[in-house]
Amino acid sequence: MGGELKVAGLGRGMQRLIGLLNPTVRALGETWYQRDRPFIADDSAFRQAFGPVKVTPQADGIAATLDWFRRNAA
Secondary structure, eight states, rough: SSSSOOOOOOOOOHHHHTTTTHHHHHHGGGGGGGTOOOOOOOOOHHHHHHHOOOOOOOOOHHHHHHHHHHHHHH
């Protein structure tokens, strides 16, 4: 979107230490399992329920989302 990208890594030990003072960071510990291994999405149940679907490539979906945001952001 043209802004400056800021990224920071936080290990589990440091998260626990900061969590002693920050309840928001403390709460992240409950979802650590979502970030400590590969995330695998399985759509087989969806396809079984709804049949074949047209899949949008990730790059196309991101581009469409950014285009929408640029048109609709204040």
